[in-house]
Amino acid sequence: MDYQLANLLFTLFAWTVLTIFFVATVFWLIEIVIIGRARRGAIEHEPAEVEVRVMTVAAERVVQATVDQLPTELDTIRVIAERPITIDGAEVCVVPSEFECEATRKGRALEWARRELNCNASYILYLDEDTLLREFHGLPDADIVQLSEQPIRSDSWLTYFAEIFRMGFQLEQAVFPKFRYPLYAWGGGIAVRKELEDQITWDVNTVTEDTNFVWRAFQAGECAFQFLNIRAMNQAPPSVREMIYQRRRWISGAARDSHLLPRRYQLLSLMRNAAWGLVFVSPLLALPLVTPVTVVLFPVVYGYGILFQLVGLFGWAVLGYWYYGERPLVLAALLVTIPLVAIIHAAGAFWAIFQPTTEFRVTQKVPPAEVEDSRAAEIAVTEKHTDSEQTTEETEPVEPRQP
Numbered sequence: 053m054d055y056q057l058a059n060l061l062f063t064l065f066a067w068t069v070l071t072i073f074f075v076a077t078v079f080w081l082i083e084i085v086i087i088g089r090a091r092r093g094a095i096e097h098e099p100a101e102v103e104v105r106v107m108t109v110a111a112e113r114v115v116q117a118t119v120d121q122l123p124t125e126l127d128t129i130r131v132i133a134e135r136p137i138t139i140d141g142a143e144v145c146v147v148p149s150e151f152e153c154e155a156t157r158k159g160r161a162l163e164w165a166r167r168e169l170n171c172n173a174s175y176i177l178y179l180d181e182d183t184l185l186r187e188f189h190g191l192p193d194a195d196i197v198q199l200s201e202q203p204i205r206s207d208s209w210l211t212y213f214a215e216i217f218r219m220g221f222q223l224e225q226a227v228f229p230k231f232r233y234p235l236y237a238w239g240g241g242i243a244v245r246k247e248l249e250d251q252i253t254w255d256v257n258t259v260t261e262d263t264n265f266v267w268r269a270f271q272a273g274e275c276a277f278q279f280l281n282i283r284a285m286n287q288a289p290p291s292v293r294e295m296i297y298q299r300r301r302w303i304s305g306a307a308r309d310s311h312l313l314p315r316r317y318q319l320l321s322l323m324r325n326a327a328w329g330l331v332f333v334s335p336l337l338a339l340p341l342v343t344p345v346t347v348v349l350f351p352v353v354y355g356y357g358i359l360f361q362l363v364g365l366f367g368w369a370v371l372g373y374w375y376y377g378e379r380p381l382v383l384a385a386l387l388v389t390i391p392l393v394a395i396i397h398a399a400g401a402f403w404a405i406f407q408p409t410t411e412f413r414v415t416q417k418v419p420p421a422e423v424e425d426s427r428a429a430e431i432a433v434t435e436k437h438t439d440s441e442q443t444t445e446e447t448e449p450v451e452p453r454q455p
Contacts, residue, residue, distance in 0.1 A: 055344075063348045066337055067328050070300060070357045077326035077364045079320070080224060089226035092278055093192035099125035102191065102243065103173035105165060106142070107158055108181035110135035113419040115142075121420075123188045128173060132165045145169060155254050157412040158239075158263040162254040171246055179241035182417040184285040194278040195248045198225060198234070199241030202283045202376070206418065207290040214295060214397040215288045220372030226279045233317050234277055235324070236306065237266040241284030248275070259412050260305025267312040268328050292396050297413045299400025303329065304408035329405045331398035334361075335391075349381050365394055401451050 104126050108115050115131055122129060136146050147164045148274045155163045162178075175191055184204075191197050204221065205212035207360040228234040239262025248269060258264040269275045289295035303325050310318045337358060339345045347354045370388045373383045386393070 057427070059346050059348045062339065062345050066347055066354065067340075067349060069334070069337060070354065070361070072327050072330060072422065073325060073334075073361050074357060076324050077361065079324075080221065080364075081109045082360050083224045083227045087230055090229035090279060092280065093194065095190040095195040097174055097191040099123070099188055099190055100127070101174040102126060102177050102188075103128040103130065103171055103175070104177045104179060104181045104186035105129075105159060106131045106181060106183070108133050109414060110113065110136075110137050111181045111417055112137040114141055114417045118179065118181060118183055118185075121184045121186055123186065126177070126188060130165070130169065132161050133162065137444050154257050155261070156257055157259075157414075159254050159256065159258060162261060166249055166254060170443065173246060175243045175245055176249060177243045178239060178241075179284070180286055181242045182287045182420075184420065185241065185282070186285075187282060189282075191243055192278045192280065195245045195278040196237075196269065196277045197200050197243040197274065198228070198237060198277070198279050198383060199243070199277070199284045200225070200281050201238050201241060202285045202361045203288040204285050207288045208288070208292060208295075210292055210389070210396060211295045213389055213393045216376055216382075216386060217369050217380070217393055217397060218372070219375045220368035220370065223371060223375065226281070229279055233270045233313055234266055235321065236302075237262040239284075240286050243280075258305055258309055259301050259410060260309065263306060264309045264312070267309060271312050276430075289415055290418075292399075294415050296394070296400040296403065298415055299397070300404045300409055301400075301411075301413060303401045303404035304410070307408060308410075325401060326405065328398055329401035329403075331394050332402035334398075335395070366390060369393075 076321045104116055104122060106118055106129070108131060110133055115133075115137065116139055119129060119131070119139055131137070131139050131144045133144055133146050137144055145165060145168075147161045149162050153160055153163050172182070175197075177188075185199075203212070203215035216392060224235075227239075242262060244265075252265060252269050252272060254265060255260060256264055256268070266277070270277075289298055306321060306325060310321050313321060333411070340347055340351075366387060370383070371387050373386060376382075
């Protein structure tokens with residue numbers, strides 16, 4: 053290939069990718085710095101008004117640990133399972149094999165429970181099978197309340213580092229109540245007003261039922277959304293392979309369901325997902341440093357653009373470390389490995405751009421006692437990380453739920 057043509061093609065590629073990165077990063081900065089986190093409303097609904105539903109296929113030991121750790125104030129607990137299991141301290145409800153609806157997998161189980169289970173509570177708090185919730189004081193008056201996520205390490209340091217990095221970026225969730233549409237949801241810790249659930253239903257064929265439900269709720273009309281900074285701890289994927297499949301599903305579902313969004317939100321979602329996936333090929337942007345290929349259009353500005361993105365990359369890692377309150381040694385290891393971590397974190401999103409999936413792949417979980425980094429599972433929610441709007445009254449430590 054002609055040398056000048058190669059430089060031109062590389063310039064077009066590099067500037068396209070860098071521009072997508074730049075716009076996505078600037079938007080994130082505007083969210084955090086200018087728009088700012090939304091003020092949380094006062095707690096108006098006591099735990100007695102909330103029914104907990106833990107979703108699982110049949111991970112008996114994992115679910116038992118989840119139920120045992122629930123605050124005792126939450127006394128209505130149901131486990132929605134695909135196969136019969138025995139759980140102390142909760143009612144197990146098994147989805148009949150003959151039940152049919154448009155939704156599949158987890159969505160199918162959610163829809164069966166919505167239709168068939170009598171619920172007297174005002175809200176349903178949905179948790180994944182591995183969600184450890186150790187404090188809960190009630191809910192603000194909103195249609196949907198998103199809890200904060202904190203993945204803990206299972207079998208892989210790399211996936212744990214990727215989750216720390218993701219949590220640094222995901223601080224933006226506290227801003228979502230100010231948007232017309234939340235940009236995504238996390239179904240591992242989300243409370244839904246029962247009346248809204250019956251109106252919207254889960255009966256849709258999607259691989260991201262949580263975000264799909266929230267987007268349809270906002271599409272249907274005015275919907276009150278709040279973010280509650282109560283840590284719900286879940287397990288990081290046990291391997292890089294599982295993380296790649298997980299991220300692929302997330303991006304595939306968001307892209308497939310983006311028609312539910314207004315046009316400007318569709319463009320925003322497309323741009324952000326593209327930025328995430330293209331991180332996988334971001335090392336190519338450094339080619340001018342190691343090959344004769346050069347950037348023929350504004351090379352000096354290009355260099356500053358690369359520097360800006362590197363600052364963002366390491367900045368999100370540091371924010372994630374702050375969010376976790378981890379050990380300094382973990383921060384050092386994270387900063388050393390962050391280029392690799394960012395690439396594997398983006399691999400599934402990059403795959404989804406070119407080959408989206410319609411399959412729901414279940415990530416295997418283990419009981420907390422078997423999680424290698426037991427220290428992470430034992431991190432208490434400190435005053436530093438407590439929601440600034442939370443009551444300052446001292447409470448007694450929450451003991452594990454007794455059978």
